[in-house]
Amino acid sequence: MASHSLDTLWEQYRQGRISRREFLQGVAAVAGLAGLQAIASACAPTPAPAAPAAPTATPETAVATPQPEAPAAIEPKWLIYSGGQDVPTLDPSDRTDYSIGAVGRQLYDRLFRFEGGFPRPIEPCLCERWEGSDDAREWIFHLTNKAVFHDGTPVTAEAVKYSYGRTLRFQRQRSNLLLGLLEEKNIEVVDDYTVRMVLNEPYGDFPRLLAYQEQWIMNPKVVKDHEVGGDEGEKWLIEHEAGSGPFVIKEWQIGDHYSLEAVPDYWQGWPGRGRLAGFTWRIIRDTPQRRIALLAGEVDFADTIGTEDVELINNTPGYVCEVNYGTLAGYFKLNNQKGPTADVNFRRFLAYAFDYEGYIKSLGGLGKLLVGPIPDGIAYHDPNVQPVYRYDLEKAREALNQTPYKDGGIELDFVYVTGLTFEEQAGLILLDQLSKFNIKLDMIPKVWPDMVAACNKPETGPDISMIFVDSGPLPDVWFREQWYSPTWDRPTGGSFQSCDFYKNPEVDSLIEQVRRTVDEEERARILKELQRMIMEDIPGIPIYVLPNLVAYNKRVKGFKYFGDISVDFWRLWIED
């Protein structure tokens, strides 16, 4: 309407029917009116964009567990999600940040999906069933013949081979779990819907590894159509997709927001009572800002909420903040190669000297103490592992007396990430207790790149550091990344996860064995033994599992926690 009035005014002015002053007054009036309209619309809820046609999910097309019920009952609505991180690339062969995963798995399908529920079971997606050879080297995956890419072509074994092959050739973060284990030449297309993979070495838990590695299956034709100078679509796939997932890209605004629109006839159908018309991933990096945006009604769903905001959100009518525990676990990493922490009794002393319950209380009770070296969401976790270290000053004294430092008089570094108060708080609690033993703790905040660099080798590694680790659902990966000595004892050094610099040939050997074992019982036995040995040797001190906090407007339905920060948008719907 405003533009129409402006056109009329301009036409009148051009024809000399009104003066310049009258024209300018008219423009001001139109602009003022439009401003009032904008202010009025700012105070009213913004309507969602027009929704696509009603969902057409059918039970036959759904491979996964959820059964659709009355899919047309709820009108599809748009959801605004607030993530704490940008989505810098969508390339299925590149990085694996949580935000990239959260958006990417809406655009692409993979062999397996985590459906909900925790600990995470392996659920079929493109792969309906699988078989492994007795020596755990040869694996056959049978694909569904129902899946189609967004251009309507079927998702075949050829696409699976291409997708894994591209990732192995690119050798970026996405390939880290596969390199050395699987080679492109050993991925074979048996027929249109069957793929065989032959591994370089046995891996008894290979399907779980693939479920966690989460290779998104690309449409080879679409990728090849967008190649520039033989780059295998590298530049194009940063901001575009070639998938078969439940959503397609609608709008891609770098650094600001990303909008995805639902595929009405998605091959798996739509679970629940309805579905979303689409969703927008809106980047709000700061925790308090996400809470403000949620409670201001600007977003419907927000992840990584601050622990201090849980109560406020739950006390606000219409909102809920869920507290779940995944596998992001905090450890005190102790330098096993130099200084007092190289002494096993000194490490035990530290493990008994820390006030675990007091620490959790200081966090408002949000946090679950670790029992053993791996969180209880990991397969083969042993809840009865011994010893379990808890605050006990007598035992701490006993352990300290067996070291050359029984009179104290020493100083240790405690390194933590700058600005992370929950890490600083842990250090302060330890500092307080160590002072009773005449031991001084030097609190050193470092930015994350510095911490990564410090963990490169034992000489630069701090005495004690607080590090958070999440190695997914594969137990052997947890041990391999943290306590397998070839992980850090190599020319390129270690990562922040191996900052204990632990070396025990027996543990190394068991970690190698567990990968080769197909037998479930044998694997459980080895993993149980590994947990016991790590607790006995206590290379680092397992502290707690960080709560995973998401908050949402109660009109959002269908949220199921599956051990990850992000949500499965496929399952959600909005009810007003």
Next chain:
Amino acid sequence: MRLRDYVIRRLLLVIPVLFGLSVVTFVVSRMVPGDPVKLAAGPQAKPEEIQRLIEEFGLDKPLVIQYLNYMKGLFQGNLGRSMLNRHLVRDDLAKYFPATLELVLVSMAFAIVIGIPAAVLAAVYRDRWPDQVSRIIALSGISMPLFWLAIMLQLILGQWLRLLPISGRFDPRLPYPREITGLLLLDTLLLGDLKSFFVALKYIFLPALTQSLIALALIMRLLRADILEVLQKDFVRMARANGIPERIILFKYVLKNGLIATVSMLGFLFGFLLGGSVMVETVFNWPGLGLYSMNSALSLDFQPIMGITLFVGLLFTLVNLATDLMYGVLDPRIRYG
């Protein structure tokens, strides 16, 4: 010296300035502790992957060779690629710069539109309430932590009153306006889309208001002092004695003379805001160069850090040049040489 020669000489001077800047940034970014390769490769990276990244980005070569390679690329218009996600830095700068430019322009507009009349009022009503109010605003602008102010504005105007959006650049529920210049306010006007224009205005309001505060405070105090100084001059007394109306004295003679220092500072402020919008962009999730530079710095992504520094450095020197030229326009006594 003619104006043209002066401009050419100043433009040539930009080359050594940028060269020096590139050397310093290059050395500093390589010397700071941290391990960008490990960050980019991820925690599960195999040694071969780490080695491959080192070779891909030429980090295995001596520092001098690395620098020469960088400069070689620079002369071919190539600012390198991000180690983290392989984006071309040149493309990223083109994407993020318009958002920052728009924010700075609107902030400057706020500062000028509010600051100049406020300074005039403060000077005219010296030591009376308009002066006291402007003094409080100016002092707050200088001394109040901007991030605190930003959060308060978000809390009050966003969460409680629900009047203004607290983050982002445009309503994600609406179709994003077609980009012409990348400046959303301008683009929506060019498209004749007034609705989107006002949406974009709502989104830029809080970040621009926050960002403008320092500039506003400086303009208010500097201009007030200059106006008071000019008001004491003989020619003002003479004008008054000749019965020239006070309004004409103030706006025609005093303000023009008093503005010289402020205008020269505007150029500096513009450059300052262009290069220093990190905090505001972070708090308001404004997708501009500030946010881009912060993310790059946190992950020690060398190439974007270099690219941003050189780009902002170039802008800063050009804005300084423009300011100097403007100075001459306002004060004809100034000669270039």
